[in-house]
Amino acid sequence: MSATERQSGDAGERPGLASGLRRAVALVAAPPRVGPLRADAFGSGLHDERPAAWLGMSLGVSFTICFATGLLSDLIQNPQAWFAWTPRPAWLYRVTQGTHVLTGLAAIPLLLVKLWVVYPRLWQWPTLRGAVHLIERLMLVPLVAGALFLLVTGVMNIGYWYAWGFGFLEGHYWAAWITIGALVVHLGAKAGVVGRVWRGGGRGALGEPRDGGLSRRGLLTGAWLASGLVVLTIAGQTVPLLRRLAVLAPRDMRSGPQGFPVNKTANDARVAETAVDPGWRLRVEGAVDRELEFTMDDLRARNLSEATLTIACVEGWSATQRWRGVPVRELVAEAGGAADAAVRVESLQTFGPYRATTLNPAFATDPDTLLALDVGGEALHLDHGFPVRLIAPNNPGVLQTKWVQKVVVL
Numbered sequence: 001m002s003a004t005e006r007q008s009g010d011a012g013e014r015p016g017l018a019s020g021l022r023r024a025v026a027l028v029a030a031p032p033r034v035g036p037l038r039a040d041a042f043g044s045g046l047h048d049e050r051p052a053a054w055l056g057m058s059l060g061v062s063f064t065i066c067f068a069t070g071l072l073s074d075l076i077q078n079p080q081a082w083f084a085w086t087p088r089p090a091w092l093y094r095v096t097q098g099t100h101v102l103t104g105l106a107a108i109p110l111l112l113v114k115l116w117v118v119y120p121r122l123w124q125w126p127t128l129r130g131a132v133h134l135i136e137r138l139m140l141v142p143l144v145a146g147a148l149f150l151l152v153t154g155v156m157n158i159g160y161w162y163a164w165g166f167g168f169l170e171g172h173y174w175a176a177w178i179t180i181g182a183l184v185v186h187l188g189a190k191a192g193v194v195g196r197v198w199r200g201g202g203r204g205a206l207g208e209p210r211d212g213g214l215s216r217r218g219l220l221t222g223a224w225l226a227s228g229l230v231v232l233t234i235a236g237q238t239v240p241l242l243r244r245l246a247v248l249a250p251r252d253m254r255s256g257p258q259g260f261p262v263n264k265t266a267n268d269a270r271v272a273e274t275a276v277d278p279g280w281r282l283r284v285e286g287a288v289d290r291e292l293e294f295t296m297d298d299l300r301a302r303n304l305s306e307a308t309l310t311i312a313c314v315e316g317w318s319a320t321q322r323w324r325g326v327p328v329r330e331l332v333a334e335a336g337g338a339a340d341a342a343v344r345v346e347s348l349q350t351f352g353p354y355r356a357t358t359l360n361p362a363f364a365t366d367p368d369t370l371l372a373l374d375v376g377g378e379a380l381h382l383d384h385g386f387p388v389r390l391i392a393p394n395n396p397g398v399l400q401t402k403w404v405q406k407v408v409v410l
């Protein structure tokens with residue numbers, strides 16, 4: 001090869017690469033206006049920034065409430081040094097967790113309509129208007145994927161369809177942080193539009209009908225109504241007044257033995273035999289002066305306490321019953337444990353995260369924190385935790401340990 005050839009080859013390659021790249025970037029940023037990129041590709045006047053902004057604000061509110069109540073539920077179940085959950089008011093967790101499930105469900109119709117309203121913007125032209133625009137558009141991936149993931153896994157969980165290979169709690173928890181992070185960025189990017197629409201501006205008048213079809217106001221009202229309807233037809237699983245409307249609720253508050261639901265049966269927990277073994281004893285041990293052991297007859301011979309308490313499941317259903325049993329604090333006192341000690345309550349169940357609960361001192365000393373023998377005037381059904389279960393005020397359902405065999409003073 002001659003020197004001139006090599007030279008001209010080199011010289012021709014460098015500008016060729018640079019200009020090629022520039023042309024490629026320009027093509028991605030502003031591709032030819034064909035197909036959905038045409039200016040008039042989406043005819044409906046409903047793909048408008050006003051319904052988009054109103055739906056966005058509604059989703060912002062529902063996701064924020066859902067996120068806050070979800071974080072709270074996580075904190076209660078995984079306590080941190082700076083946070084202690086309290087047994088009073090006894091109704092609080094039922095309300096926060098009911099709110100978590102209902103705000104999540106309410107978001108479903110809002111999100112579907114919102115995605116439909118804004119999806120033509122996937123083909124907005126020019127596709128890219130610089131680095132900030134690129135970041136804003138890329139953040140839509142975690143936002144949309146995260147929101148869909150949260151709502152789908154949430155619905156699957158309350159529908160008892162555990163068809164995934166990962167832990168629901170971890171997946172749902174981390175997706176929530178990712179989605180909320182992306183939501184903050186998205187709201188920042190859209191603050192101008194939202195402000196404009198909030199002040200009554202924005203493209204097009206809200207009520208203006210287009211092509212004689214659905215008006216923007218009609219679309220919005222429909223989305224909000226669908227959302228309200230979802231709430232009304234599910235809330236009855238925790239709000240007694242709405243019980244008769246609860247046609248979409250996965251759980252009926254009155255189903256199950258003794259008139260309230262069972263999440264995990266004795267068979268599922270593999271305690272069906274150990275729970276009815278006549279050799280069963282309730283043991284009190286740990287940081288105590290004397291270890292104690294009770295048979296069922298010993299417990300029944302005691303002066304038992306009664307309390308009306310609620311099982312409020314993380315899945316949003318709740319059931320309130322009259323319980324009778326032994327206050328945990330009596331057992332701690334009799335064994336000579338410290339009055340302000342934390343207490344771990346352990347099940348006969350040998351596996352799984354819900355086989356034990358740690359009661360912080362506020363719960364352990366509450367007079368209504370019971371090891372219940374009876375519910376509604378009868379001995380506990382095997383599936384409700386026979387021979388003895390924990391029931392405490394304002395305690396999440398997952399922590400109301402069934403089939404108890406041991407109380408460990410910590």
Ligand SMILES: Nc1nc2c(c(=O)[nH]1)N[C@H]1C(S)=C(S)[C@@H](COP(=O)(O)O)O[C@H]1N2
Binds near residue numbers: 261262311347
């Ligand atoms: N040992 C044990 N206790 C448990 C569970 C469990 O899986 N194992 N599930 C909990 C959950 S998720 C709930 S909502 C309540 C339900 O109580 P119930 O079956 O009496 O309605 O029990 C809790 N106690």
Ligand SMILES: [Mo]
Binds near residue numbers: 263312313314315397
């Ligand atoms: Mo639960």
